[in-house]
Amino acid sequence: MEFVVSIIAIALMLIGAFGVILLKKPLDKVIMFSIMDAGFLLVVVLFRYLDVAMFVALSDPLCTLIFIMAIVKIKEIRQRKVRSGELHD
Numbered sequence: 001m002e003f004v005v006s007i008i009a010i011a012l013m014l015i016g017a018f019g020v021i022l023l024k025k026p027l028d029k030v031i032m033f034s035i036m037d038a039g040f041l042l043v044v045v046l047f048r049y050l051d052v053a054m055f056v057a058l059s060d061p062l063c064t065l066i067f068i069m070a071i072v073k074i075k076e077i078r079q080r081k082v083r084s085g086e087l088h089d
Contacts, residue, residue, distance in 0.1 A: 006046055012039030026071040034064055 016036025020029050037060050044053045 002046060005042060009039045009042035009046065012036065012042065014039075026074075027068070030064060030067045030071065033067070034060070037063075 013036050016032045016034075016039060019032030020036065023029055023032060037056075041053060041056050041060070044056055
């Protein structure tokens, strides 16, 4: 049973890592990062570091929220610069 869960965890981490590298849209990258994080959490639990797993489980949603807020803020700044003529796209 542990072997199957470890294969799933490795697959989640690989899918998430390749998704972060290959996808272009920032929100897609955040989703892939969350998938990679789920695989990492499974690996930590498999090695029975439950205190670390609890910290990872509590900090992951906060990190994702910070990433999303940063993406929204960067998009607002870019739109403002395009409107004012500072950015030439």
